[in-house]
Amino acid sequence: MALQTVSTRPSITDERARLTEAEFSALLDAAVDGIVIMDADGQIEGFNASAERLFGFSPEEVMGRSVNLLMSDPGPSEDEGSLVSYLRTRQPDLVGNSRELVARRRDGTTFPVELAVGEVRAQVPRFVGIIRDISERKAIERRLTQREEELRLTIENAPIPIATVGLDGVVLSANPSFCKMLGYAQREIGRMSFRDFTYPDDLPLTVTLMEEALRGEGDTYSYQKRYVHKDGRVVHVVLHNGVVRDEQGRPVMIVVQVEDLTERMQAEEEAREHRERLAHVDRLNVMGEMAASIAHEINQPLSAIANYTNAAFRRVSAGRLDGEKLSASLTKIDEQAQRAGEVVRRLRNLVKKRESQRELLDVNDLVRESLRLAEVDARIHDVVVEVSLTESPSCVLADPVQIEQVILNLLRNAIDAMGMVPKEESRLMVRTDASENFVEVSVCDRGTGITKLDEQHLFEPFFTTKVAGMGMGLSISHSIISAHGGRFWFTRNPERGVTFRFSLPKATESLV
């Protein structure tokens, strides 16, 4: 559509310097922005096609009317901020600059616009207003502001410590959780580098991982490390870091999210201590139940020592002890002293109060060691023990004392379960089997079995069917095996009795 204008015909001499009206008209109509031409009083003299589209007015409707028609709530013309007053005062800041205003459509709806005004310097001055609809930009800006606010609130109130760190390691921002975790005020931490609160031993790792990430080897990375709290205590954390990059892909900063392990580690520590205390009590309990067997086990070598010694004395008194005979006796005495010492060592290992420790162990060795403690008990109760140990590799990462305790508990239970069984049938079978990923230990008895009713409470603490039992063995065994990442269960044998089993994850070849 042609620009509707009150034309002032250009003189012929100006022809070359000026645009022809046709050119001018084409230019205006092609303009994407709305263009309104007005006189110094704000009377509209021209209105291009884009302006028509923006405002919903036809040129005929606006020609000769005040430009205020297009403005939202223009108020009195003298009011500052009104377009007309600007035009009147010809404030230089308006001409040649743009400003944001609220415009009004024909239907009364308003929308934000950016207005730039140009002055046509002639005998009768005119102004050209270029109007751009900025609704979309405004909406984007609003959304951005909202998102920013959303993000700010999320980070501020996050229970997770979050911080951003510059490439030089200086903290750019840190949320209250982050500050609280390390005991610093927000303004204090703003002046610090992560080097100031990283546990010194973990600094090389921190720096290496950061350098790798900045080089572009993965934008996000997680690792466990230690911080140092303002009061000096160590804070165990897992960091989840992300590298923020600019359009060129150059790293700008690192966003750090922290998983504070303190509480989890405390809870785990408490659970572990609790389990160890119970396990220790259970071991003492087992020792108590086995007191008679243990006394016997120690008495045997002591009796032998006494006999050898007295025999030697009698030979000396009778003048019938030669050096060879004496030396043979002393060798035997020494062997028996070692044997007694071995029993004591084994017992002390079980009874000693100790921190749990994981070692690389052959399950077969643990079974053999436990059998040595239980075999006297079996002998006294006339139980025959059959043993079948796997020849496949059966190494696990485990606490030897705790696993022996579990095996011992199972052996003792099996022996007890056969208390009423005829002697010829009193046998128990101990097996180890290795599968691809697990090593399994099973203890099979031919005892009285487990009733459906008892089964429900079997692994509960203080549940027992024994007269003198404390009911801790199975419950503790169960928790020990669980803590080792293994499984503990039982099956009923087809003919009689039950088989208790537990499995432990096999230690991988690389560890072996």
Add this chain to the structure above:
Amino acid sequence: MSDASAPTIFVVDDDDAVRDSLRDLIDSVGLDVATYPSAHAFLDVYDNAQRGCLVLDIRMPGMSGLELQERLNERGSSLPIVFITGHGDVPMAVEAMKRGAVDFIQKPFRDQELLDRINLAIEQNRRRREAEETKQDIAERVSSLTRREREVMDMVIQGKANKVIAIDLGLSQRTVEVHRSHVMDKMRARTLAELVRMNTTLEG
């Protein structure tokens, strides 16, 4: 093992060291000793002619000490048994004593205590064997008597005078005197008192 006059101490214990040390101890006082790791091993070689005593661990896998005692009783063994018991085995030891064990000794024990009990057991075994031999000897003499001599002897022991015996048996007094003289000769009794004592031994 032989039936030589020297007694043998038989030791049955499943613990290698205890067994070996008992052998050493008993050997050190000059007694003959033989050891066995199980009740079965001992029963396999045992016969009633053996003299001495048995030192037995009351608890053993397989056949226990008490069971071995029962088997020996069944076979009519007179071998005295000294049981070695552990702590808390007293009820079993009492049971063993009821079945005829001479003694028991609780671990840990002093060597002299065990050797004393062994010596007592040997002594008891020796006396019992001697008594049995005497008894057997008398029984053999009795069996060498004729029916008539046996009748006369019984009546003499009852304290009957020759005259009374002659009437009871319808014999002359002279004939009774001859029979009586033969009885005293065959029984190798010098006095009537001796003959009475032999009879008592036989009946006891």
